[in-house]
Amino acid sequence: EVQLVQSGAEVKKPGESLKISCKASGYTFTSYWIAWVRQMPGKGLEWMGIIYPGDSDTRYSPSFRGQVTISADKSITTAYLQWSSLKASDTAMYYCARQPSTGYYNFDYWGQGTPVTVSS
């Protein structure tokens, strides 16, 4: 069974760093892309970026390039999203999602989401 299990809720202060995770199981981790999607409170879905763990090829939305870093560790089938200096505007739910490397590049499996709250 394919599963993406994300790390738990985070409460941070502005300026702090953060790394959240997405643990994959039930499929060949290195053969699918993993994307990160932001959903701010009461708002829609935003595509942030994506990584191919097989070769670490990483792409970012122009809106998020330089604001976050996406990485993956093949040895523990886990993808990460990290910030070096959080802002209040980073408060949101963050989802990871699996994308096939062929076909129509849809998101066929999603994590349960990690809520991040940034407040002083």
Added chain:
Amino acid sequence: DIQLTQSPSSLSASVGDRVTITCRASQTISNYLNWYQQKPGKAPKLLMYGASTLQSGVPSRFSGSGSGTDFTLTISSLQPEDSAFYYCQQSYSPSGTFGQGTKVEIK
């Protein structure tokens, strides 16, 4: 970036009604268009990919059509459990942008 515009932003319909949501792309995306359903407090769920292919396990009352820049998601007979937000997403370009979403409510 390719922009996606959904309409309407929200709708209210009765059980059994036929409901149609449209998604327009700012440039041609062939049929690289996916639809997702999101219920409150839950992760999105893939409904349709390649504009018209139903994801496994999704009820057949859902259907999709379109190619190029104009796409539709249709629910042939609205059910109470279909109350949710619906999002289109293009996967033609590397940044897979989403539409702004459509809220479907049951009257």
